Amino acid sequence: NDISVVYCSMAIEYSFTTKWKTPAPLDDVWEAIRLSLEWPLWWKDFISVTESIPGDVNGIGSIRTYTLKSPTKYKLTFDLLLTHRIDRKLLKGTANGDLTGTGEWHFDVKDGFTFIECRWNVSTTKGWMNLLAFMLQPAFKYNHRLVMKNGARSLEKRLGVKVTDIS
Numbered sequence: 605n606d607i608s609v610v611y612c613s614m615a616i617e618y619s620f621t622t623k624w625k626t627p628a629p630l631d632d633v634w635e636a637i638r639l640s641l642e643w644p645l646w647w648k649d650f651i652s653v654t655e656s657i658p659g660d661v662n663g664i665g666s667i668r669t670y671t672l673k674s675p676t677k678y679k680l681t682f683d684l685l686l687t688h689r690i691d692r693k694l695l696k697g698t699a700n701g702d703l704t705g706t707g708e709w710h711f712d713v714k715d716g717f718t719f720i721e722c723r724w725n726v727s728t729t730k731g732w733m734n735l736l737a738f739m740l741q742p743a744f745k746y747n748h749r750l751v752m753k754n755g756a757r758s759l760e761k762r763l764g765v766k767v768t769d770i771s
Contacts, residue, residue: 654669664688696708
C-alpha cells in the first residue's frame with residue numbers, strides 16, 4: 605500500500621493505493637467490485653451497502669451508503685456518488701460522510717492476469733478522529749490495510765482463485 609498523509613486545517617487528508625493481481629477473468633472481477641450492494645455478503649468489514657438513488661442505466665449519479673466496521677471496531681459511514689464508469693476499466697465516485705473525497709477502482713489485464721487498483725483520497729470528518737489523528741494516524745493506516753487485505757482474501761474466496769496484494 606502506498607500511503608501518504610497531508611495536514612489540512614482541522615481535517616486530515618489520507619491517500620491510499622492498494623493493488624491486487626489475480627488470474628480471475630476481468631469480467632468476474634469487474635462484476636464483484638461493481639456490484640457493491642453485495643459486498644456485505646462476502647467482504648466481512650462491510651456491515652451494509654444500500655442505494656438511495658439508482659442513477660442512470662450505467663449507475664452514474666447513483667448514491668450508495670457504505671457502512672463498515674474497521675478491524676479495531678470503529679464504524680465509518682459515507683455516501684458515494686458514482687461520477688465515472690468505463691466498463692471493465694474504471695469506477696470513480698465522490699464520498700461524503702465520515703470520509704469526504706474521492707475513491708476509484710481501476711481494472712486492467714496483462715499477461716493473463718487481472719490487475720485491480722483501488723485509490724482513496726479522503727479526509728476524515730469525525731471530530732474524535734481529527735482531534736486524535738496526531739496519535740492515531742498509524743492505527744488508521746493499519747486499519748485501512750487490514751480492510752483491504754480482508755477484501756483481497758474475501759474476493760479470493762468469492763472468485764475461487766488467488767488474489768495477491770502487490771501494493
